Amino acid sequence: MLARIAHELYWLGRNLARAEFTARAVEAVFQAELQGAADALPGVSFGSGGLLAMLDSVTKHVPAGAETLGRLTADAELPGSMLASVERARAGARTVRDVISAEMWEAINTTTLTLRRDGAAGWGAHAQPYVISQYVKQRTALIWGVADRSMLRDEAKCFLDAGGLIEVADMVLRMLRIALPSDEVEQADGSALILLQAVGGFHAYLRAGTAPPNAHPVARFLLFERAYPDSVAACVDSLHEVFSTADAGPRNSKPVLRVSRLAADLDFQRRALPDGAELTGICTSTQHELARIDQDVSERYFAGAVPAGWG
Amino acid sequence: MPAGARDNAAVGSDAIALSTEIYRPPTPGFDELFEHDGSPRPAARALIDELRRLGPEGLLEAGRRRDAVFVQQGITFETSGEDGPSHERPFLLDLIPRVLSGDEWRAIKRGLAQRIRALNHFVDDVYHAREIVREGIVPWRLVAGCPHFARAVHGIRPPGGVYCHVAGCDLVRHSDGTWKVIEDNVRVPSGISYVLENRAAMARLVPELFASYRVRPVEHYPQLLLGALRSVAPSAESEATVVVWTPGPANSAYFEHAFLARQMGVELVEASDLVVRDDVLYMRTTRGLERVHAVYRRLDDDFVDPLEFRADSMLGVPGLVRAYRAGSVAIANALGTGVADDKAIYCFVPEMIRFYLGEEPILENVRTYLLSDPEVLEHVLARTHELVLKPTGESGGRGVTIGPHADERELTALARRVRSHPERWIAQDVVRLSTVPTVTGDGSLQPRHVDLRPFAVFGERIDIVPGGLTRVAPSEGSLIVNSSRGGAAKDTWVLENGEEADRAGVGGFPISDTLPPALPDLRYGRWSEQQQQQQQSTPSSH
Numbered sequence: 001m002l003a004r005i006a007h008e009l010y011w012l013g014r015n016l017a018r019a020e021f022t023a024r025a026v027e028a029v030f031q032a033e034l035q036g037a038a039d040a041l042p043g044v045s046f047g048s049g050g051l052l053a054m055l056d057s058v059t060k061h062v063p064a065g066a067e068t069l070g071r072l073t074a075d076a077e078l079p080g081s082m083l084a085s086v087e088r089a090r091a092g093a094r095t096v097r098d099v100i101s102a103e104m105w106e107a108i109n110t111t112t113l114t115l116r117r118d119g120a121a122g123w124g125a126h127a128q129p130y131v132i133s134q135y136v137k138q139r140t141a142l143i144w145g146v147a148d149r150s151m152l153r154d155e156a157k158c159f160l161d162a163g164g165l166i167e168v169a170d171m172v173l174r175m176l177r178i179a180l181p182s183d184e185v186e187q188a189d190g191s192a193l194i195l196l197q198a199v200g201g202f203h204a205y206l207r208a209g210t211a212p213p214n215a216h217p218v219a220r221f222l223l224f225e226r227a228y229p230d231s232v233a234a235c236v237d238s239l240h241e242v243f244s245t246a247d248a249g250p251r252n253s254k255p256v257l258r259v260s261r262l263a264a265d266l267d268f269q270r271r272a273l274p275d276g277a278e279l280t281g282i283c284t285s286t287q288h289e290l291a292r293i294d295q296d297v298s299e300r301y302f303a304g305a306v307p308a309g310w311g
Numbered sequence: 312m313p314a315g316a317r318d319n320a321a322v323g324s325d326a327i328a329l330s331t332e333i334y335r336p337p338t339p340g341f342d343e344l345f346e347h348d349g350s351p352r353p354a355a356r357a358l359i360d361e362l363r364r365l366g367p368e369g370l371l372e373a374g375r376r377r378d379a380v381f382v383q384q385g386i387t388f389e390t391s392g393e394d395g396p397s398h399e400r401p402f403l404l405d406l407i408p409r410v411l412s413g414d415e416w417r418a419i420k421r422g423l424a425q426r427i428r429a430l431n432h433f434v435d436d437v438y439h440a441r442e443i444v445r446e447g448i449v450p451w452r453l454v455a456g457c458p459h460f461a462r463a464v465h466g467i468r469p470p471g472g473v474y475c476h477v478a479g480c481d482l483v484r485h486s487d488g489t490w491k492v493i494e495d496n497v498r499v500p501s502g503i504s505y506v507l508e509n510r511a512a513m514a515r516l517v518p519e520l521f522a523s524y525r526v527r528p529v530e531h532y533p534q535l536l537l538g539a540l541r542s543v544a545p546s547a548e549s550e551a552t553v554v555v556w557t558p559g560p561a562n563s564a565y566f567e568h569a570f571l572a573r574q575m576g577v578e579l580v581e582a583s584d585l586v587v588r589d590d591v592l593y594m595r596t597t598r599g600l601e602r603v604h605a606v607y608r609r610l611d612d613d614f615v616d617p618l619e620f621r622a623d624s625m626l627g628v629p630g631l632v633r634a635y636r637a638g639s640v641a642i643a644n645a646l647g648t649g650v651a652d653d654k655a656i657y658c659f660v661p662e663m664i665r666f667y668l669g670e671e672p673i674l675e676n677v678r679t680y681l682l683s684d685p686e687v688l689e690h691v692l693a694r695t696h697e698l699v700l701k702p703t704g705e706s707g708g709r710g711v712t713i714g715p716h717a718d719e720r721e722l723t724a725l726a727r728r729v730r731s732h733p734e735r736w737i738a739q740d741v742v743r744l745s746t747v748p749t750v751t752g753d754g755s756l757q758p759r760h761v762d763l764r765p766f767a768v769f770g771e772r773i774d775i776v777p778g779g780l781t782r783v784a785p786s787e788g789s790l791i792v793n794s795s796r797g798g799a800a801k802d803t804w805v806l807e808n809g810e811e812a813d814r815a816g817v818g819g820f821p822i823s824d825t826l827p828p829a830l831p832d833l834r835y836g837r838w839s840e841q842q843q844q845q846q847q848s849t850p851s852s853h
Contacts, residue, residue: 004838011836018833031514034521035528054830079835088835095838130515174830193530206576209550212534291831 005096006159007302012092012100013163016108019085020140021171021199022072025051026082027133028197030069044179044192044215054174055080073132074119082136083119086112100160101150104143111139158246162239162297166290169235172222173287175199180219180280192218204228219279223286224270232286233266239293246301255296262289333363334748334756341486341745342758343409354410354806357523362407365519367754373406373516374750380515386508386566403799404509405749406517409761409781410524416777416805419482419490422673423765424773425664427478430497430651431769432667434474437650438465448666449659453683456734457656458704459498459649461612463619467636469645470543473769476643477536477607479503479779482674482763484745491675491742493762495652495660497644499609502780502800503532503766504567507574509780509802525807527777532766533574536607539770543641544604551604554580554594558610558626568609587630590637605641612646654703654737655681678740682733691738692729695722698738699790700729708793715741716790744790747801749783760784762792763803778803 029051048069055072074083090112097105118132144164151157179195192215196202199222208225211217225231229238240259247253269282336342336349344355351359362370381401411419436443437454438461444451454460479500483493510529514521537553544551557568559581572579584594585603593600608615614624619632634640650656658679661672680698682688691698695714702710712725729736746758765779781801782792792798 007836007838014836030518031511034514034518035510035526055833080833130518177830203573203576206574209576212538287831294834 001099001155003302005099006155007298008092008096009099009156009159010163010297010302012089012096013160013165014167015085015089015092015163016140016143017164017167018171019082019089019136021168021175022055022080022082022085023133023136023140024200025055025175025198026069026072026129027137028194030129030133031197032194033069044195044218046175046179046194046198050178052080054178069129073129073136074115076116076119082132083112083115086115086136096156099156101146103150104146107139107143107146111136111143155246158242159301162242162246165235165239165242166294166297168230169232169239170287170290172199172230172232172235173283173290176219176222176283177280177287180215180283195219195222200230201228216276216279220270220275223279223282224266233263233270236263236266243297253300255293255300258289258293258296262286262293265289333359334758336748337746337758339486340743340758341484341488343484343745343747343761344407345748352410354412358408358410358520361520361522362756365517370406370750371754377401377404377406377512377516380512384508386505386512402505402508403783404505404512405759405783405799405801406513406520407748407750407756408513408520408802408804409747409763410804410806411778413806418673419765420775422490423478423480423767423775425668425670425673426480426492426495426660427475427497427767427769427773429660429663429667430478430495431473431475433656433663434497434645434648434651435468435472436667438467438647443663443666446666448662449656453653453655453681454650457650457653459612459647459653461620461647461649463616463632464635464645464647467646469635470545470638470641471771473543474645474648475651476539476543476645476769478644478767478769479764480767482765483677483742484763486743486745489675491677492660493677493739493742494654495657496764497648497652498611499644500764500766501564501567501609502764502782503776504570505800506766506776506778506780506803507532508570509800513802524804526804527807529776529778532768532776533571535768535770535774535776536571537575537577539768539774540605540607540641540643542770543643545638545641546604552594552602553577553605553607554585554603556580556582556585556606556608556610558582558614562609564609571607582626582628585628585631587628587634590630590634590639592628592631592634592640603640605643607643612649615642615646654701655683655734658737677742680738682729682736682738685733688729688733692726695726695738697741699741700725700736700738703735703737708791711791713741713790716788741790744784744792747781747783749799749801757787759787759799760790760792761801777805 029046029048032046033048052068052072071078072081075081076083076087078084086108090108093100093105093108115132115136118128118135147157147160151160175195175198179192192213193202195215195218196205196213201222205213205218205221205228208221208227210221221228222231224233226234226237228234236259240256240263243253243256243259244250247256250256266286273279273282334345334349336345336347338347343352344359345351365373378401381404386402433443433449441451443449444454475497477497477500479496479502480492481494481496482490484490506529540553541551544553546552553575554577555568555572555575557565557579559565562568569579578584578594580594580603586593586595586600588600592603592606594603610626613621614626616629616631617624617627618629620627631640631642632646635642635646657676658681661676664670664672680687680691682691691700695712696717698714700712700714705711712721714722717725744760744762747761748756749759751757761781761783763779763781765775767773767775781803783799783801784790784792785797785799
C-alpha cells in the first residue's frame with residue numbers, strides 16, 4: 001500500500017488512542033483534585049500539573065488547575081486537548097476515506113462535529129470535563145469496535161492497530177513515569193487508585209486480585225500483565241503481531257526485530273524482578289525503545305521520513 | 312480600622328442579607344449550614360456563595376442530569392408503600408452537601424469506635440461468660456427474648472474476637488448541637504455504596520461546590536473492608552478467598568452487594584454457588600470446588616443455614632454453621648450479632664461502655680423507655696402524644712409512630728397494641744433532628760430533617776470512612792428518613808482541617824502533583840511536515 005496511506009492510518013490510530021487516554025486521565029485527575037487526600041499512606045503523585053506537562057510541551061506554561069483540565073477537553077487551541085486529537089484523527093481519516101469503511105469515517109466525523117459543537121458551547125462550563133471525557137471514551141470505543149468489525153484484516157488494519165498500540169503503550173508509560181518519580185519509590189507505595197482510573201485498568205486490576213492497589217503492584221500490573229490488553233507488555237506483544245503480518249520481510253525488518261526484542265525483555269524483567277524492585281528505570285528504557293521503534297517504523301514503511309524531536 | 316477589614320465586614324453583612332433571601336433556617340432547631348440568625352456557618356460560607364451563583368435554575372439542571380446518570384448507571388432503590396408493591400426509582404441524591412468540620416468529625420469518630428468496641432464485647436460476652444448479665448446490668452430475659460439471639464452460635468469465638476466487622480450507627484444531632492446515637496446496626500447495615508456513588512456523582516454534577524474545600528475522600532472503603540475481611544480469614548496461604556454473599560437480585564440492596572463485590576474485586580455469590588463439604592465452605596467454579604475463607608454475608612442470620620436457623624430458608628447453605636463452628640470460614644458480620652442492635656438492648660449501651668471499657672460514653676443515647684416495666688408503661692402511655700414509639704423487631708422505619716404527628720385515633724389504637732405486647736415496644740423522646748437546606752421541586756431551598764449513618768470497618772483496628780450517609784426526610788417537618796420510605800440522601804463532607812474553608816489557605820493541590828522528569832515531546836505526525844523535514848535533512852545539492 002502507499003506509504004502515505006500507511007502513515008495516515010498509523011497516525012489515525014495514534015490520535016484516537018491519545019484522545020481516549022487523555023479523556024481517562026483528565027476525568028480521573030479532575031475528580032481526585034476535588035477531594036482531599038486519603039488517610040492512608042501518601043499515594044502516587046498524579047495531578048493536573050503533571051498531566052499537562054505530559055500531554056503537551058506547549059501547555060507546560062499553562063497554569064495547572066480545574067480550568068485547564070476543562071480546556072484539555074474541547075479547546076481546539078491546545079494541541080494536547082481531546083478535541084485537537086480528534087480533529088487530527090478526522091483530518092487523517094479524510095485522506096484515507098477510501099481505505100477505512102464508511103461506518104468508521106462516519107463515527108469519527110460525528111464524534112468530531114459533536115465535540116466541536118459542545119466545545120463551542122463552552123469547555124469552561126463546570127461539569128464539562130466529566131461529560132466530555134465520558135463522551136470521548138464511549139466514542140473511541142465505538143470507533144475501534146466499528147473498525148474491528150468492518151475492516152478487512154490487511155495491511156491497512158495492521159497500520160491502524162499499530163498506531164493505536166504504540167500510543168497506548170507510550171501513554172501508559174508517560175503516566176507511570178509521572179506517578180512514580182525516580183528516587184522516591186518507597187515513598188510512593190500508597191494508594192494508586194487514581195493511577196488505575198487515569199490509565200483505565202481499575203476494574204481489571206481488582207478482578208486480577210493479586211495485591212492491594214498500591215503503587216508498586218499497580219505499576220507492575222500496568223507494565224507486565226499480558227492478560228490486560230492496555231498493559232505495556234500486551235501492547236508490545238500485539239505490536240509484534242501486527243508488524244509481522246504487515247511486513248513484507250519480517251525476518252530482516254528492523255522494527256519487527258526491535259519490537260520482538262522489547263517483548264522478550266519485558267517478559268524477562270517480569271520474571272526476574274523481585275516484588276518491590278525499582279521500576280522507573282524500566283519505564284524510561286522501554287519508552288526510549290518505543291521511540292526508536294517509532295523511528296524505525298517511519299524509516300522502513302513511510303519512505304524514510306525522519307520524525308522530529310528525536311535527536 | 313484598616314481599609315481591608317472594613318471591606319471584609321461589608322462583604323460579610325452583604326452575604327447575610329443574600330443568604331436569608333435564599334434560605335430560612337427553621338426556628339427552633341439546629342441547621343447544619345446556617346446559624347440561628349440566618350447567616351451561614353463559617354464552614355459553609357463558601358458553599359453558600361457557590362449555591363447562590365448556581366441559582367435555582369442551575370440546581371434544577373444539575374438535578375436533571377443526575378437523574379439521567381443514575382438511571383443510566385442503574386443506581387436505583389426499591390420503594391415500598393405501607394404494604395403496597397415496590398418499584399425501582401433513581402436513588403434520590405440531594406445536591407446540597409452536609410458539611411462537618413474536621414474537629415467535629417474527630418469527636419464523632421472516637422465516640423463511634425468506643426461504642427462499636429463495647430458492642431463487640433457485648434456480643435462476645437452474651438455467647439460466652441455472660442458477665443454483664445451476672446453483674447445485673449443487662450437482664451437475661453431481654454437478651455434471650457431478643458429475636459436475633461442465636462443459640463446456635465453459643466461458644467463460638469471468631470478469629471480475632473471480632474464480631475461486628477461492619478457497623479453503621481445512626482446518629483442524630485439535637486437542637487442544642489450535640490450528637491446522639493439513635494440506633495445501632497451491626498447485622499447488615501446498608502448504604503455505603505450510596506456514600507461512594509453520591510460522592511462520585513457530586514464531583515461530576517456540581518464540581519464547583521468543591522471549589523473552596525478540601526473534602527476527605529471516601530472511595531477507599533472497599534479496600535478497607537477487603538483488608539478487614541482478609542485479616543480475619545482463617546487462611547494459611549498468603550491470599551484468602553473472600554466472597555460477598557447476596558440473597559439475590561430481588562433484594563432491595565442488590566445494587567450495593569454487586570457494587571461492593573466489584574469494588575473489592577471478589578465474587579458475588581448466591582446460596583446455590585456455595586457448598587459445605589467436611590465442614591469446609593467451597594464455591595462451585597468452572598474448575599471445580601474452590602475453598603472460601605471469608606464470607607461477607609448480606610442476609611440475616613435466620614436465612615444462612617436451614618439446618619440451624621429457619622428450616623424453610625431457600626437462601627441458605629446447609630452446614631455453614633458447622634463450618635463456622637469448626638473455624639474454617641470467617642463470616643462477617645458474625646452470626647448472632649443481631650442481639651447487640653436490638654432496640655431494647657440499645658438502652659444498655661452506655662452501661663456496656665462503662666462496664667467493658669471502663670470509659671465514659673462519648674456519644675449519648677436518646678432517652679429510651681423499656682415498656683416491659685409496668686410502671687414505665689403507664690408513664691409512657693400517658694404521654695404517647697409527645698414520644699416516639701418503635702416496635703423492637705422491625706427495621707427500616709416500619710411501624711414507628713411519632714406521637715406529636717399522630718392523631719387521637721392512631722394513638723388510641725397504638726396504646727391498645729402496646730398494651731397487648733409491651734415487651735415488643737420501646738418509647739423514645741422525640742429528637743428534633745437537625746436540618747440541612749435541600750433543593751425542592753422548583754429549585755428553591757427548604758429545610759429538611761437529616762440523620763447520619765457513618766460506616767465503620769472492624770478488622771485489626773476500627774476504621775471509619777469520613778462522613779457517611781446523610782439521610783434526608785422526604786417532606787417538610789417529617790422525621791422519618793429511611794430511603795425505603797421515600798427519603799433522600801446527601802453527600803457528607805468532612806473537611807480536612809478546622810472550621811474554615813481552607814483550600815486557599817493551604818495552597819496547592821490535595822493530591823501530590825509532581826512535574827515529571829524530562830519526557831519526550833509528543834508528536835503529531837503530519838505527512839507534509841515529515842516531507843519537509845526530510846527535505847531539510849537532505850543535504851542541498853549546491
